[in-house]
Amino acid sequence: MRRLAWSALLIVLVIFLTFLVFYELPSADPAQLRAGRLATPALVAEIREKFGLDRPFYEQFWIYMKSVVTEFDLGYSYYKNVPVREEIFARLPASISVAVGAFVLWLAIALPVGILTALRPRSRTDRAVTGMTLFFLSAPTYWLGLVMLFLFARDIGRFPLVGGAGTYVPLSENPKAWFESLILPWIVLAFGFAGLYARMIGENLREVMALDYVRTARAKGLSERRVVVRHGLRAALTPVVTLAALDLGFLLGGTILVETVFNIPGVGRYAVEAIQNADLPAIQGTVLFGAIFIIFAVLVADILYAVLDPRVRY
Amino acid sequence: MPTGAEMETAAVGGHSPLALFWERLRSDRIAFAAFVFLLVVVLAAVFAGPITRLIAHPPNAQYTDHLDPAFGTPTGPSWDFLFGVDTVGSDVFARVLYGARVSLLVAIVGTGIAMVIGTVLGVLAGYYRGVIDTVISRTVDVFLAFPLLLLALGVGSACSLGQGCVNGLIQPGMTTVIGIIVLFSWTYFARLARGQVLSLREKEFVEAARATGAGDVTILGREILPNLVTPILVYLALVIPQNILLEAALSYLGVGINPPQASWGQMIAEATPLFDSAWWYFLFPGVALVLTVLAFNLLGEAVRDALDPHMSRI
Numbered sequence: 001m002r003r004l005a006w007s008a009l010l011i012v013l014v015i016f017l018t019f020l021v022f023y024e025l026p027s028a029d030p031a032q033l034r035a036g037r038l039a040t041p042a043l044v045a046e047i048r049e050k051f052g053l054d055r056p057f058y059e060q061f062w063i064y065m066k067s068v069v070t071e072f073d074l075g076y077s078y079y080k081n082v083p084v085r086e087e088i089f090a091r092l093p094a095s096i097s098v099a100v101g102a103f104v105l106w107l108a109i110a111l112p113v114g115i116l117t118a119l120r121p122r123s124r125t126d127r128a129v130t131g132m133t134l135f136f137l138s139a140p141t142y143w144l145g146l147v148m149l150f151l152f153a154r155d156i157g158r159f160p161l162v163g164g165a166g167t168y169v170p171l172s173e174n175p176k177a178w179f180e181s182l183i184l185p186w187i188v189l190a191f192g193f194a195g196l197y198a199r200m201i202g203e204n205l206r207e208v209m210a211l212d213y214v215r216t217a218r219a220k221g222l223s224e225r226r227v228v229v230r231h232g233l234r235a236a237l238t239p240v241v242t243l244a245a246l247d248l249g250f251l252l253g254g255t256i257l258v259e260t261v262f263n264i265p266g267v268g269r270y271a272v273e274a275i276q277n278a279d280l281p282a283i284q285g286t287v288l289f290g291a292i293f294i295i296f297a298v299l300v301a302d303i304l305y306a307v308l309d310p311r312v313r314y
Numbered sequence: 315m316p317t318g319a320e321m322e323t324a325a326v327g328g329h330s331p332l333a334l335f336w337e338r339l340r341s342d343r344i345a346f347a348a349f350v351f352l353l354v355v356v357l358a359a360v361f362a363g364p365i366t367r368l369i370a371h372p373p374n375a376q377y378t379d380h381l382d383p384a385f386g387t388p389t390g391p392s393w394d395f396l397f398g399v400d401t402v403g404s405d406v407f408a409r410v411l412y413g414a415r416v417s418l419l420v421a422i423v424g425t426g427i428a429m430v431i432g433t434v435l436g437v438l439a440g441y442y443r444g445v446i447d448t449v450i451s452r453t454v455d456v457f458l459a460f461p462l463l464l465l466a467l468g469v470g471s472a473c474s475l476g477q478g479c480v481n482g483l484i485q486p487g488m489t490t491v492i493g494i495i496v497l498f499s500w501t502y503f504a505r506l507a508r509g510q511v512l513s514l515r516e517k518e519f520v521e522a523a524r525a526t527g528a529g530d531v532t533i534l535g536r537e538i539l540p541n542l543v544t545p546i547l548v549y550l551a552l553v554i555p556q557n558i559l560l561e562a563a564l565s566y567l568g569v570g571i572n573p574p575q576a577s578w579g580q581m582i583a584e585a586t587p588l589f590d591s592a593w594w595y596f597l598f599p600g601v602a603l604v605l606t607v608l609a610f611n612l613l614g615e616a617v618r619d620a621l622d623p624h625m626s627r628i
Binding site for chain 1: 455456461462464465470471559562567568585586589590603604607608611615
């Protein structure tokens, strides 16, 4: 219950912070920005009146807050004059495809590799994983994406294998083309994290495997596979769940960059286009949307953690 | 595992962090290579002026005669232009060197300021606890709830419009990026310092100091701060590469360093539309970025292993 209240408070604070950043920081006049370049002073004054931009700070915040909470209204885009919420929802499937696919790939690599390195510490695999991880964590996703396209894209690649930039199609239209267009973005996004988590799972597992109850399990005559999977892995994975939820934020950031490089029409590219058009409400909407999403993700992870580890209580 | 020789020196006792670090560096070939590479990068950044005058060209000069005469596209590496020229005929080599200057300056200055602010707040929170601690810790939690890159984008675009933000105090370009780095990095240091101080303040030597009549200022400055230096240095080595990547990402997305000033991220962004023909334009800034970040990460790991073997990876 306290956990829920904290999440709710966090959302309010996040709304406040976004409001502060976008209303107070820019030195440009929002009414002028909305009216456009050729606006008459009368029009600017009318807009200022209509959107309450002449009212004091706290009143403006109250209006903003109320519309976000009650209608999830994220404002109107300056550039296209359409609700930002609709624009975001229309682009959500593409972003979810990128993020979820990367997340799946990330775990699919991290789990087996982590177990492998834990069972054979300081082996060649262990060191290779460490090296790969550091490389993929050091290389920015957008640059890695370019290199991948340069090597593997069907239109320009030196070894044409999969679809290149701008070949994204929705899953419902053509699953095969969808998969092909996303495999490079997934790889670029997932590899660094996969290595990091492989190391983390490996370290946790190594510690757990040295505990008494694992020895007991072995003494009972259980098979090694059963000992590792049922006794070791369960305890080793619980702390990873919370961390994975926190890293969703990084994944989201990575999604912005990857969508830009691979020209995928998702929420991230919307944010970047909004920046290029100086479309503040659109940027503000995406930032807030992302922040609220992360708060929910962390909440879910905390609940999951409590389910997985009965000792934790909120 | 410490070797016999290392155990012997450890038994002799008191080694300064610097000596420990140096010892580690001498025995670890990879860390040593990373250290040497970083030294080269720093020197190249500092002496970018003389170097470009000697073997290259001024970073912002445009040699349009070196563009392809038929298409006006950039031409590749030659003896005259080691890394080729870019879309307007500027020397890519010179711009990569000047990009190093921007990257290092922004990341080091930004992280440094964040370190000071974060440490002071963290120490206050950990030492005085109570209300101060609650306020500071909760603020940190709110910051950690935000998707970093998204909000950084928001602040960046809010500050890149018109005359900058906070009444013109923060101008678009380098100060904006440094501001963003400070805004998002102080939380790491605050959390670290708070945790350390919470346990340090209960130690016997602090109690002893208090018993001899030392005031808060003496205890903080003489007893607690010296014990914070090592963990903070370790963190510093791990946060700086993150911030180099952040600067590059912001510049890549167009809210960081603006042309004509050179930055690696911005060069990669400019190279993106023609990356399949002008490979040198995206390859060299990208490789410089990856190698620099990688070297920092490798060195950071070595520093951590040498100074604080118990600290887990962030």
